[in-house]
Amino acid sequence: xxxxxxxxxxNYTRPEFEIIREGLRCGYHEDDQQVIKCLLSAWKANRTSxxxxxxxxxxxxxxxxxxxxxxxxxxxxxxEAAANEEADCEQREAENKKLNMNTFTPGxxxxxxxxxxxxxxxxxxLSTFDYVELWYFSFTSHLDAAKYHNKSQAxxxxxxxxxxxxxxxxxxxxxxxxxxxxxxxxxxFGIPQS
Numbered sequence: 638x639x640x641x642x643x644x645x646x647x648n649y650t651r652p653e654f655e656i657i658r659e660g661l662r663c664g665y666h667e668d669d670q671q672v673i674k675c676l677l678s679a680w681k682a683n684r685t686s687x688x689x690x691x692x693x694x695x696x697x698x699x700x701x702x703x704x705x706x707x708x709x710x711x712x713x714x715x716x717e718a719a720a721n722e723e724a725d726c727e728q729r730e731a732e733n734k735k736l737n738m739n740t741f742t743p744g745x746x747x748x749x750x751x752x753x754x755x756x757x758x759x760x761x762x763l764s765t766f767d768y769v770e771l772w773y774f775s776f777t778s779h780l781d782a783a784k785y786h787n788k789s790q791a792x793x794x795x796x797x798x799x800x801x802x803x804x805x806x807x808x809x810x811x812x813x814x815x816x817x818x819x820x821x822x823x824x825x826f827g828i829p830q831s
Contacts, residue, residue, distance in 0.1 A: 641687040649676045756782035 649658070650673065661672040759773040759782075772778055795806045 641684050641691050644684060646677065647680060649673045754782075755779065 647654070650669075654676070657676065658669060658672045661667060661675060662669070665672075665675075667675070755773060756778070759769055759778075762769045762773075798805050798807060
């Protein structure tokens with residue numbers, strides 16, 4: 638569709654418009670000046686209506702383009718926000734993975750008392766909001782937990798071995814010692830030659 642604002646006025650005195658002028662002269666009994674004036678006013682009214690349609694179409698087209706740009710901009714902002722959030726999450730994970738070192742303070746004395754944390758049993762009870770006796774938070778409880786924490790209890794552990802077609806249950810501590818020992822006849826005792 639061409640812009641009707643750019644159209645020029647037709648020259649209605651030209652010979653191709655003679656048929657229209659003749660029809661108007663016969664139908665309305667007007668002279669040539671009145672016929673040309675009537676044709677110009679009809680053309681201007683038609684042009685005005687086409688300009689209104691053109692302006693409405695251009696406005697709708699501009700609105701559509703603006704909406705498309707806004708949607709595109711919103712999509713870009715969402716992608717940028719998602720990328721920023723992912724980068725922030727990765728940065729937080731990287732910061733969490735870093736070792737947190739205490740700051741060095743010159744002249745600070747270091748205590749010679751080791752404070753033991755509560756046992757895993759107490760921590761589990763606290764995390765499930767179960768009843769916990771206050772003794773578990775005392776110093777003796779902490780020492781008790783430190784005494785038995787992360788130590789193998791080989792005296793209480795048994796293994797299965799086969800001796801002379803019989804199964805036996807010796808302590809694991811005894812089994813590990815016999816596996817590491819060497820028979821006396823395989824030991825070499827010699828006197829160095831000089």
